[in-house]
Amino acid sequence: MSENPIFFLAFVALFLSAASQHDEFVYTGFGGGGAANGGRSNISLTGVAEIENNGILRLTNDTSRLIGHAFYPSALQFRNATTGDAFSFSAAFAFAIVPEYPTLGGHGLAFVISPTKELKGALPSQYLGLMNAADVGNFSNHLFAVEFDTVQDFEFGDINDNHIGIDINSLVSNASVAAAYYGGDGANVSLNLKSGGTVQAWVDYDGVAKVINVTVAPFSSKPAVPILSFHPVDLSPILHDRMFVGFSASTGLLASSHYLLGWSFKMNGVAQSLDLASLPSLPHPKKKATALIIAVSATAVIILIAAVIGAAYLFYKIKNADVIEPWELEIGPHRFSYKELKRATKGFRDRELLGFGGFGKVYKGTLPGSRTEVAVKRVSHESRQGIREFVAEIASIGRLRHRNLVQLLGWCRRRADLLLVYDYMPNGSLDNFLFFDESKADQPVLSWAERFRILRGVASALLYLHEEWEHVVIHRDVKASNVLLDADLNGRLGDFGLAKLYEHGANPSTTRVVGTLGYLAPELTRTGKATTSCDVFAFGALVLEVVCGRRPIESKAPPEELVLVEWVWERWSSGRWADVVDPRLEGVYDNEEVAVAIKVGLWCSHPAAAARPTMREVVRYLDGGDAAEVPDVPSPPASDGGHEGKSDHGGFEDFVHSYPSSSFGKGSIASAIALGREEAGLVGPDGPVSSFAYSSLSSLSRGSV
Known part of the structure; x- marks a missing residue:
């Protein structure tokens, strides 16, 4: 009997522990007291999340690039503190997604269990306010979410733009399904998440059977069969003992208002379904008042009368107006107003100029309202006939999503000008770091680790453009000045697709074969037809530049080092590849990674297109970091002895196509040829030109410039 008190106390402790684990709350609206949860009322x-007067919780509004979070204020016990096993839990909630533009949602919301309520560092758009590019896939996230996504993001392998997905530590869903529910007759009924109607969702985790079920329906009663079931899955390693539960939503270029109307939750039990009829109603769209229509009409008449009196002023206003043709409205909501961009760049003043090139000038700007820093590229486009195709192509490119691409945020057309709006990259372009400039006393030097990370990032972006997006996109102008660096010195490829766009019109600042001299594949200068292999060739030139810290042709270099690819090939063949590594690295680099980079760069630079690797192969070998795994680079075609300099191909003239200037004219080409002959000693039949360089840069004599 003496043991009975001890047994009784243990039983009481166990009972209290079990009772504390059955956390339950219900929100039937979020105003006037909150949840029926035993005293917790907030x-x-x-x-940007806020509670409206009628008790609806609005996570986001119809403004671009916003995040809204709503969490239950207290952490809940999600695991057995003794065994570490995850408890079962159940949630039911009613939500609505009202897009700014019909059928175009942006981006979605997620039910989330997280170690914190703040989710610091999370990004909007495709990241749903849950994490950022560096966090995706990290086991240290300890994050579980069920996403209701209304945008198809190819970076994360989304199945469509109306789906439900289960996400564990990543935005690449472990399981996903098109939004739908099973009716009473067992039929699968499609459900449009962005219809603006109320949807109820149920998320249930069985900690014993190790299964997650997700069910949705546009009514109050729960369907018998879940639309998404994922098993076996043990959340014990994912969840901490105590976690926060709530919701996250975000907008991107396209925006939606994400509403939460009610929410119930229960630990170690089944959450009660919500009666949708008893929840707050969604706000109705504002109706156009008759008085407003009359006022607008009267104003139009007054303006018309004033136009007769002030003809000169009206002419000035029309001349500077932002004219929008009907077909432009069909392209999509990516259009900025000219007034907005002019204000953002402070009138396109020279002090805001970031740089310029063949495609136009680039200005730094700050968007009014959101205060987002952007880069605005002002492109001149002279072809009125091709302007519609040009803008349609821009809208298509604006859908590209990859962490190593500079995001195209939108566009604006004003007469012959096209304004393209991009994410702002605070560290500028790679060439500012890569090539030694005597005028910059404090020019920073990129470490080898930073350089190799940049190469891997650019390779990943090209693989996405070539193979992983829904269409093949050929960049056509891969070079160091088009690789931009973000705040963390990650490489992002810019100007993708612009060369293709210029086929719709004329551009006097570029060569007829669109691209930059020094990076053009030999077959492109002969045929004028761009392929993915041409991008691979240009990437090879970029790799060698990054390794050596030099341009493809360096006029100030000794004659034997004039052509970078030939010099690197000679040193690699003789086993002296360390001679070509940028001396500013002072010998601090990973030997194996440098060897891989040189080998891949030479392979990509092969004059024969068929002998070059694909970008998928390039990414695999750069990620592997083992030079032994990279196949031996095929030898270039045998040279013509000493007669190459006399051939009709132009000999050294062909080298000029690799000179890094996108504005070379025929006169400057002739000067460069003369300079090159004199400096390199390639005059006459005794001046040997290697087959590697000869094949790589042929066709000047064919008039391809």
Whole structure:
């Protein structure tokens, strides 16, 4: 009997522990007291989330690139503190997604279990306010989410733009399905998440059977069969003992208002379904008042009368107006107003100029309202006939999503000008770091680790453009000045697709074969037909530049080092590849990674297109970091002895195509040829030109410039 008190106390402790684990709350609206949860009457909001007067929780509004979070204020016990096993849990919630533009949602919301309520560092758009590019896939996230996504993001392998996905530590869903529910007759009924109607969702985790079920329906009763079931899955390693539960939503270029109308939750039990009829109603769209229509009409008449009196002023206003043709409205909501961009760049003043090139000038700007820093490229386009195709192509490119591409945010057309709006890259372009400039006393030097990370990032972006997006996109102008560096010195490829766009019109600042001299594949200068292999060739030139810290042709270099690819090939063949590594690295680099980079760069630079690798192969070998795994680079075609300099191909003239200037004219080409002959000693039949360089840069004599 003496043991009975001890047994009784243990039983009481076990009972109290079990009772504490059955956390349950219900929100039937979020105003006037909140949840029926035993005294807890509030909810934690961050970002733009707010509770409206009628009790609806609005996570985001119809503004671009916003995040809204709503969490239950207290952490809940999600695991057995003794065994570490995850408890079962159940949630039911009613939500609505009202897009700014019909049928175009942006981006979606997620039910989330997280170690924190703040989710610091999370990004909007495709990241749903849950994490950022560096966090995706990290086991240290300890994050579980069920996404209701209304945008198809190819970077994360989304199946469509109306799906439900289960995400564990990543935005690449472990399981996903098109939004739908099973009716009473067992039929699969499609459900449009962005219809603006109320949807109820149920998320249930069985900690014993190790299964996650997700069910949705546009009514109050729960369908018998879940639309998404994922098993076996043990959340014990993912969840901490105590976690926060709530919701996250975000907008991107396209925006939606994400509403939460009600929410119930229960630990170690089944959450009660919500009666949708008892929840707050969604706000109705504002109706156009008759008085407003009359006022607008009267104003139009007044303006017309004033136009007769002030003809000169009206002419000035029309001349500077932002004219929008009907077909432009069909392209999509990516259009900025000219007034907005002019204000953002402070009138396109020279002080805001970031740089310029063949495609136009680039200005730094700050968008009014959101205060987002952007880069605005002002492109002159002279072809009125091709302007519609040009803008349609821009809208298509604006859908590209990859962490190593500079994001195209939108565009604006004003007469012959096209304004393209991009993410702002605070560290500028790679060439500013790569090539020694005597005028810059404090010019920073990129470490080898930073350079190799940049190469891998650019390779990944090209693989996405060539193979992983829904269409093949050929960049056509891969070079160091088009690789931009973000705040963390990650490489992002810019100007993708612009060369293709210029086929719709004329551009006097570039060569007829669109691209930059020094990076053009030999077959491109002969045929004028761009292929993915041409991008591979240009990437090879970029790799060698990054390794050596030099341009493809360096006029100030000794004659034997004039052509970078030939010099590197000679040193690699003789086993002296360390001679070509940028001396500013002072010998601090990973030998194996440098060897891989040189080998891949030479392979990509092969004059024969068929002998070059694909970008998928390039990414695999750069990620492997083992030079022994990279196949031996095929030898270039045998040279013509000493007669190459006399051939009709032009000999050294062909080298000029690799000179890094996109504005070479015929006169300057002739000067460069003369300079090159004199400096390199390639005059006459005794001046040997290697087959590697000869084949790589042929066709000047064919008039391809």
